[in-house]
Amino acid sequence: MVNSYPYFSYLSSHPFVSLDYALFRASGAGEVVLDGGLAYSNLFDASVDAFVSAMEREGIAGVPVVVSETGWPTIGGEAASVENALAYNAEVVRRAVEGVGTPRRPGVGVEVFLFDLFDENEKGGEEYEKHFGIFGPDGLSAYGLSFN
Numbered sequence: 001m002v003n004s005y006p007y008f009s010y011l012s013s014h015p016f017v018s019l020d021y022a023l024f025r026a027s028g029a030g031e032v033v034l035d036g037g038l039a040y041s042n043l044f045d046a047s048v049d050a051f052v053s054a055m056e057r058e059g060i061a062g063v064p065v066v067v068s069e070t071g072w073p074t075i076g077g078e079a080a081s082v083e084n085a086l087a088y089n090a091e092v093v094r095r096a097v098e099g100v101g102t103p104r105r106p107g108v109g110v111e112v113f114l115f116d117l118f119d120e121n122e123k124g125g126e127e128y129e130k131h132f133g134i135f136g137p138d139g140l141s142a143y144g145l146s147f148n
Contacts, residue, residue, distance in 0.1 A: 002051045003069040003115075006043035006088070007128075011078060017043060019079055023072075024091040038103040044070070044092065049104040064111070071115040074142050077128030086143040089114055089134070093147055 010022040020026045021033075024042045033040040040046040048065060055063060072088035073080040092112055094100075099109030119133035119142070136142055 001066045001068040002048065004044060004047045004051075004067050005070060006047065007072050007079070009043055009047070014078070019084075022079075023084060023087050025087070040103055045102040048110060049102045052102070052104055064108075065105075067110055067112045069115040070112060071132040073128040073131040074119075074133075075128070075131045077126060080128045080131065082143045085132075086145060089145055093145065097147070 006022040010017050010019060018026065018031055021031055021041070022043045024044065026032055026041045031041070033046060035046075035049075038049070040049070048067065052065060055061070070092060072085040074082045074085045092114065096109060096112045099107065101108040101110065114134065116132040116134070118135050118139075119137050120130050121137045123130045134142055134145055
């Protein structure tokens with residue numbers, strides 16, 4: 001199990017990591033990252049495969065990977081918006097439902113758990129950390145995410 005937060009990687013490295021790469025929208029040659037014979041068009045795949053590679057280097061190969069937390073905030077920080085949260089989470093869901101896999105393991109689906117079901121309005125820390133929920137604290141949908 002691994003937590004993968006491309007949002008945090010984008011925040012800390014955005015001069016080097018484009019928003020499109022973090023949100024599964026990279027398409028041009030300058031946005032795709034090459035690692036040996038593998039091409040990465042998004043930060044999620046690169047993060048998951050970095051974990052898989054580290055496990056394999058320790059002699060643990062072929063173990064299914066579960067992303068136990070991933071998500072994108074709706075407000076409270078740079079690039080935190082309803083539109084970006086929907087774009088990110090919708091693509092994560094699509095890839096999980098369709099068993100897309102990663103460049104290192106194409107066609108081998110990754111089980112994923114989205115963070116978070118509800119915003120955490122009383123959570124400490126940066127403002128964006130309170131706003132990863134698919135629903136607000138009032139129980140209303142933050143955006144129209146489909147799981148079909």
